[in-house]
Amino acid sequence: MEHIRGKVWTFGDKVDTDLIVPHAYLTTDDPQVQVQHAFESIYEKFYEKVTPGDIIVAGINFGAGSSREEAVYVLKEMGISIIIADSIARIFYRNLINLGILAIGIPGVSEHVKNGDILIVDTMNGIVTNTSNKKKFKFQPFSDQILTLINEGGAIPHLRKQLRKH
Amino acid sequence: MSMTQQILGNHIVEKDTRKPRIPEIGEIIDVEIDITMVHEQLGGRIAPEYKKLELDYVKYPERIVYLLDHWVPSPSVPAANMHNRANQFARRYNFKHILGENKGICHTVLPEQGYIYPGMVAIGSDSHSTTYGAYNCFSTGVGATDVCIVFATGKLWFKVPESLNFSISSAFQKGVYAKDLALYILQKHGTEEFIYRSLEYTGTGLKNLSMESRHTVANMCAEMGGKNAIFESDKITEQWFRNNFHFTARHGTHIHPVSPEPSAEYNFIEEINLAEIRPLIAKPYSPDNVVEVNECIGTELTQGFIGSCTNGSLEDLRIAAKILKGHTIHPNNRCIVIPASTEIYLNAMKEGLIEIFLKAGCIVGPSTCGPCFGGHMGILGDEDVCISTTNRNYRGRMGSYDAEAYLASPATVAASVIHGKITSPLDYSEVL
Ligand code: SF4
Numbered sequence: 001m002e003h004i005r006g007k008v009w010t011f012g013d014k015v016d017t018d019l020i021v022p023h024a025y026l027t028t029d030d031p032q033v034q035v036q037h038a039f040e041s042i043y044e045k046f047y048e049k050v051t052p053g054d055i056i057v058a059g060i061n062f063g064a065g066s067s068r069e070e071a072v073y074v075l076k077e078m079g080i081s082i083i084i085a086d087s088i089a090r091i092f093y094r095n096l097i098n099l100g101i102l103a104i105g106i107p108g109v110s111e112h113v114k115n116g117d118i119l120i121v122d123t124m125n126g127i128v129t130n131t132s133n134k135k136k137f138k139f140q141p142f143s144d145q146i147l148t149l150i151n152e153g154g155a156i157p158h159l160r161k162q163l164r165k166h
Numbered sequence: 167m168s169m170t171q172q173i174l175g176n177h178i179v180e181k182d183t184r185k186p187r188i189p190e191i192g193e194i195i196d197v198e199i200d201i202t203m204v205h206e207q208l209g210g211r212i213a214p215e216y217k218k219l220e221l222d223y224v225k226y227p228e229r230i231v232y233l234l235d236h237w238v239p240s241p242s243v244p245a246a247n248m249h250n251r252a253n254q255f256a257r258r259y260n261f262k263h264i265l266g267e268n269k270g271i272c273h274t275v276l277p278e279q280g281y282i283y284p285g286m287v288a289i290g291s292d293s294h295s296t297t298y299g300a301y302n303c304f305s306t307g308v309g310a311t312d313v314c315i316v317f318a319t320g321k322l323w324f325k326v327p328e329s330l331n332f333s334i335s336s337a338f339q340k341g342v343y344a345k346d347l348a349l350y351i352l353q354k355h356g357t358e359e360f361i362y363r364s365l366e367y368t369g370t371g372l373k374n375l376s377m378e379s380r381h382t383v384a385n386m387c388a389e390m391g392g393k394n395a396i397f398e399s400d401k402i403t404e405q406w407f408r409n410n411f412h413f414t415a416r417h418g419t420h421i422h423p424v425s426p427e428p429s430a431e432y433n434f435i436e437e438i439n440l441a442e443i444r445p446l447i448a449k450p451y452s453p454d455n456v457v458e459v460n461e462c463i464g465t466e467l468t469q470g471f472i473g474s475c476t477n478g479s480l481e482d483l484r485i486a487a488k489i490l491k492g493h494t495i496h497p498n499n500r501c502i503v504i505p506a507s508t509e510i511y512l513n514a515m516k517e518g519l520i521e522i523f524l525k526a527g528c529i530v531g532p533s534t535c536g537p538c539f540g541g542h543m544g545i546l547g548d549e550d551v552c553i554s555t556t557n558r559n560y561r562g563r564m565g566s567y568d569a570e571a572y573l574a575s576p577a578t579v580a581a582s583v584i585h586g587k588i589t590s591p592l593d594y595s596e597v598l
Pocket of ligand 1: 475476534535556557
């Protein structure tokens with residue numbers, strides 16, 4: 001997982017959790033319904049277009065709003081490999097890490113990335129390279145705690161392991 | 167130290183034992199959680215995630231407060247099924263505080279029913295759990311996985327946040343309220359400046375902010391992007407706790423408030439003079455798209471909503487009733503009024519407020535989130551334009567993707583629904 005390579009889907013500023021999973025689909029007991037409607041007002045049938053390993057690049061305050069973890073669950077189901085945004089809302093960021101999806105806030109990054117660009121993320125050294133325009137962006141490399149969570153598939157598998165140990 | 171730093175420091179857990187110490191800003195610590203609030207999310211993602219842990223217990227069932235508020239009474243089969251899944255979980259794991267679905271909206275009910283106290287650490291499966299900070303505690307919203315971790319272990323990790331300080335002075339002018347203060351901060355700082363940070367409110371002007379007002383401002387910390395909001399405790403706080411029968415029955419008459427130490431490292435300190443704030447309004451589609459109400463006068467409306475965990479208090483209903491008394495809602499409008507808790511509803515009845523609303527032509531609903539998040543009981547259609555006392559006006563939040571919502575104080579909403587268009591509350595100054 002030292003290098004993540006993927007195709008980009010771009011999103012604008014302040015894409016809130018209501019836009020990611022509209023509240024109308026929150027009561028369902030079939031999470032696939034949430035996946036099928038994710039981002040529907042931005043990209044119709046996004047789940048059919050996205051391929052596992054793709055990267056989301058967004059503007060400011062990505063994931064603002066409600067604490068609904070469904071908004072991260074759908075990204076996991078779609079196989080999104082990493083979220084890069086100018087800034088990421090606090091609860092959403094925690095939820096991403098908890099479900100095992102890497103996320104990076106890099107102010108101003110969204111200006112330099114287009115839909116379909118191919119990015120390479122060097123997680124050890126903290127560098128994002130946009131292979132389409134050769135631009136590079138630095139970020140604070142992930143802490144060991146975060147990398148452990150991601151490697152183990154998120155906070156629940158991690159906790160399961162811890163509880164077993166005791 | 168800031169208030170947040172002190173409270174988190176008091177709750178540090180190392181190797182399963184509480185070990186209070188002074189934490190560094192930016193340090194990651196495990197913190198003991200005094201209260202976890204859960205609502206419908208329990209039947210959403212919490213139950214299936216918790217199942218993966220294969221545990222037959224939750225560590226501290228007495229530290230969980232569970233109620234249903236978003237979709238009550240259930241408007242659909244899926245919502246009813248979700249409620250049933252949540253109820254089954256709460257019973258299976260022997261939750262001690264199961265409040266049912268008739269108490270009201272979580273953020274209003276928890277302080278009202280005496281579960282919140284100064285100096286505590288509270289979390290909730292809801293982003294507006296920042297609200298409890300009005301009562302001088304650390305409180306924030308988390309997702310389902312974090313709730314599962316607390317259910318299993320009683321603790322959760324936090325990064326000790328940088329804090330900033332709003333120093334409040336003076337008093338509001340007539341027709342200006344806590345909602346306008348929250349919108350004022352959003353207008354100035356937007357929705358992302360405070361991400362991961364803690365907002366601490368102090369100053370001589372606090373004496374002019376009731377607990378209900380502080381509740382409104384701490385609630386909208388979620389829109390400001392903050393991790394938590396916290397108000398310094400004062401005489402008003404102490405009085406409020408002393409007068410709260412539920413609180414004294416649970417915890418006695420003493421509270422242990424937290425104040426910022428002189429050495430508190432604030433990122434910045436901003437003075438806010440309440441007297442300089444004008445009636446404000448957030449235009450679609452962001453809570454920081456704020457202008458003076460005056461700039462929107464005349465915008466045609468189809469719905470008004472007075473309620474929610476932001477502005478559904480008895481104080482809010484009194485303000486709205488003062489304006490609506492003797493008037494009727496414009497025929498092109500509907501106006502929905504929802505007291506934020508059943509206790510508020512009862513008091514509003516005793517004071518004759520409900521009668522005023524009904525005579526004015528409002529629809530008064532049982533205490534639920536309902537229209538606030540487009541759940542039920544007032545969902546907006548494509549061409550609806552709503553003025554609301556709630557906290558979010560994102561696209562699609564209150565219903566159709568094409569509907570529009572404006573956010574304002576209960577006074578501005580009440581004045582507006584009489585005319586069917588956005589109206590300044592100052593037009594009703596003589597009754598305020
Ligand atoms: S009233 Fe609105 S903001 Fe408050 S908890 Fe309910 S849905 Fe959330």
